[in-house]
Amino acid sequence: MTASASAPDPAWLPDEAFRALGSRRVLVHGSGTPADTVYEEVTAACAAFGGEAYRVADPGPDRPYDLLLRTRPERMTELGAEGFVVERRDDRTTVTAGAPHGLLHGFFHVVRLGPAAFAGDLTAETHRPALALRMLDHWDNVSVHPVMGQVERGYAGGSLFWRDGVARGSRGELDRVRAHGRLLAASGINAVAVNNVNVHAEEARLLTDRIGEVAGLADALRPYGIRTHLSVTFAAPVVLGGLPTADPLDEAVRAWWAAATGRVYAAIPDFGGFVVKADSEGQPGPFAYGRTHADGANLLADALAPYGGTVHWRAFVYDHRQDWRDRSTDRARAAYDHFTPLDGAFRANAVLQVKHGPMDFQVREPVSPVIGAMPDTRIAVELQATQEYTGQQRHVCALAPMWSEVLRFRPEGETGASVGELARGGLVAVSNAGDDPYWTGHPLAQANLYTVGRLGWRPDADPFRVLDEWIELTFTPGRTPDPERLRAGLRAVVYGSWRTYEKYTAPLGVGFMVQPGHHYGPSVDGYEYSPWGTYHFADRDGVGVDRSRATGTGYAAQYAKPWSELYESPDTCPDELLLFFHHVPYGHVLHSGKTVIQHIYDTHFEGVEEVEEALRVWASLAGLVEPGRHARVAERYEEQLRSAREWRDHVNSYFLRKSGVPDARGRRIY
């Protein structure tokens, strides 16, 4: 299990994480693909750490195993395919699953527990995923796109799945795909979409004559319980099938999809389904035929239904050719306006995949009002692990606390369901992984990749405990000379990193203010006069977007009470969302007691100071972190600090020039 020099970083599965388990006598009971994988894992761990691995048909109660990993089909109803029970008594730890997939998750649970899995008694604890689907969407292009590169919004090298225009297929390359699946399984992910939602000509053909390449990837991912999904173009019947139309109500179109889907399942029997971005940012969709998005989604759902597949239909539909002069159009309203009238019209195996906020993965957005407004539709919540707007893996920005806020948000107030409960279609994240040796470019960005599956498994989990889990696995502080200093240092640089990033970038929920196109670095007016619908309306008197019902775009009224009322007034709107919902004077006093302008100045100075401090803390961990990883992070901190200072000075100068209000503390603004 020792990594070679050229092997990728072990991330949260270093050899050390298997010590406790690998030094024991372990029995694996169960058959089928993921159970076989569990046995392989156990065997490797025991070989590394001196334990003993066994596999028998019926272990019997009295044999002297320290750990028993077993499937009990009769408990399938109770535990589901992925659930398991863990308990310990009489010096034996037992994991009981209803099915092999549950055994795999139980195995990784024991890995996470480490030595604690073998100390004292453990009362029986049942674990079942709250959300059945925990999915990673790779925005990977088969070939390098001239503008978007190989991985759209990717900051971690090339694609793990595709190279030079074809699927990775050689042994060594598939090892890496398999290793990726292994990491994902250990984090709780059970589904992957292997290509970009923007489906270009070449990628369209993956659905048909190139499905064999997808099957090869599916074979590499299957041992870790990951089902493969494919992004497809809605225009496929025309561009691939030669039909004159892609009209979802056309019989020939329906027949084409049925036949194409049948061929997909012939190649990949456990294929997960399709992902579709339709009528969005230039992608084709049902609007061209005067049909609804439900018509479009149901077309594919019907094709998939016989095989148990699901269509993920993205709700990211808005006018990206907006006129900035027209203040009545509000991009934030778009998904709600488009989709809520269709509630109840989608098939049971059609999932509406909704971005967590109404805009586009900004550092701070309100929760999308769509999520609480479609009770008769299966909603999946989409997160963005890849840090498009949050520092592009050159900045540390651990998103767990933000995602957790989203998942714990209750659209109907305290007595209603949480987003995590409403997301019956699952939790989906845009992948931040690539063929970079550290998987995610920035080694600390691995935390975001790790978090998705864990929150999908338990959306109400404490995000800081999830981060602790990741820290323990990845950095194995217990094996270093100074565990507490390492833990404290890692928490110091990771826990608050999202809020730090928020401080030095766009203030108070107003969003954007990034450089157009690549979205890295500040440009306060970068999208202010653009067709993308992303404005802040700053003038010499104030800033922010009036989205109230009374005087603005009416977006606030898309929420149920109490949120519609809270958001409606600047007096009750939470500070951190104030400029998302209201245009206020620079002198407006926040609940914090500060004026808006002073808040802007203060947070921007603080944000940079926090990066400076994080950089110092990181430097102090030099002896406690693997040198290559330490150096990579240290190097990225230099860039983060440079960039944070640029953000601070650009934003502060912009608002000083515009408002004319000096900083109350007289600090240098240019």
Add this chain to the structure above:
Amino acid sequence: MTASASAPDPAWLPDEAFRALGSRRVLVHGSGTPADTVYEEVTAACAAFGGEAYRVADPGPDRPYDLLLRTRPERMTELGAEGFVVERRDDRTTVTAGAPHGLLHGFFHVVRLGPAAFAGDLTAETHRPALALRMLDHWDNVSVHPVMGQVERGYAGGSLFWRDGVARGSRGELDRVRAHGRLLAASGINAVAVNNVNVHAEEARLLTDRIGEVAGLADALRPYGIRTHLSVTFAAPVVLGGLPTADPLDEAVRAWWAAATGRVYAAIPDFGGFVVKADSEGQPGPFAYGRTHADGANLLADALAPYGGTVHWRAFVYDHRQDWRDRSTDRARAAYDHFTPLDGAFRANAVLQVKHGPMDFQVREPVSPVIGAMPDTRIAVELQATQEYTGQQRHVCALAPMWSEVLRFRPEGETGASVGELARGGLVAVSNAGDDPYWTGHPLAQANLYTVGRLGWRPDADPFRVLDEWIELTFTPGRTPDPERLRAGLRAVVYGSWRTYEKYTAPLGVGFMVQPGHHYGPSVDGYEYSPWGTYHFADRDGVGVDRSRATGTGYAAQYAKPWSELYESPDTCPDELLLFFHHVPYGHVLHSGKTVIQHIYDTHFEGVEEVEEALRVWASLAGLVEPGRHARVAERYEEQLRSAREWRDHVNSYFLRKSGVPDARGRRIY
């Protein structure tokens, strides 16, 4: 001579332009390449229009020719290689040149005269080019550059010289190269640089093992008297020669350049010389070795001297990694600061190629102070025919009036020499031509291509007469049903187009305010917080850059009197350059009597109105202009109008939001 359907647009050499000459009896006397070309031209013209072409060794005075084109070597001293005399008496027009190149220019002079060349008597008129070198620099890459495309800052399709990574070489392709040379010769151009000044790896090798490709292009251009130049990388001895250094004082480096240059001349005996962009925007240069630009230029000059070649050394050297927070650094100062200390240090065959303004081809800049400040250096003035910052050939922007202002500017005031006189190294323009059927994308942009050579020939020419000349040749109004309406219409859309463009873009000389990267369309703050040194410092009180000696960057002091004094004070600074030299309050009253803010509003509304009017005028010319050309221009006007409105609204909104000053006329600002 009739063009086929797929042939490129004839531009200013339509068949019709040859009617007067082609219907006469014409005798060509003279031998050698360009004289042969003249005979071919005459033959073709006479074949088309019923005239008779003759070529004899000695025409004798009494034969019945209508036009005599002759070389008289004994008049070489008086006329130079390119000069000629034209006269007409006793019903015979005679062009007398000292050399074949002069004969070619005399021939095109007769073409320009049209019927007037054969009407009544003409007193002998001597024509000699004011500037010996009139050059077009093609920023063409051999292959398509991933960011910059094939023609850097090109808006007219692919390269005329290169395709798919190699020089165009087949017969049909070289026909187009030759046709390009013919158009250029007819406009007065006599030199072409065939590749981009940003020399990438592939292009570097044109100097050595790929010189044969350049020779093929030179062969196609030579018949029209065009000498070929090559952009080279200063690092060539390292990247091509394998030497450890490119230090200009290193003997091995000098020997390498001498040998390389010798091989170039073996392939192209009339090779023109090298063009070098060194220590500029990332290109390598002598600074790396602690040497001066004179050391660098002289290295190449010495290598070229034995063959009569010239090095064009670009003065576009500045810090493109500037910190916007540092207001003491001024990009406008850079060329002067770098180069004037080197006056007198350059070899006789080294030409310092200076952009006409201190920044980068903005719609309005002062004249570069370098031009008047280096009396002991051969200066070439560089213009930009390609409309990088002036509408990218989607907007009509005839630059002749602007270029003429530059060339007639007198750096030492009324009694001193003009820029046209000081440009002893020649006039150079960045090409706007490509393999587009209309050569320049926008058919009316052909005017800019035409103007360069004509102004090089006569820098004090009236720019509107040059535009008239272009109109007469290109549109042959005399052959249409309504010549005066066509002339008036074309003048209406062309003459004032530069000032119209200025009105709706960046105001009062402040420059930039374009979208970063591609430079098309407005972004007032696009470069405001960037490292490129292109700022306007607009705040809620005022706008502009203080470049005075007293309180600013001191740039104004780089001029001689009277300009240093005029520019120093906002009271005497010309309105159109006010914001280039001064930061003033929005209420500052211009010499025009308007405040700065009202000037901004008014010009932006006017500019759009002028485009609307131009579009109407153009539409009215439908029956008088060749339909394909008319349609292409009409289509571009739609985009120009859309873009002009975007400029108007973006700029006006920006300044209204910032200044809070309402438009005195109450027009709609967003």
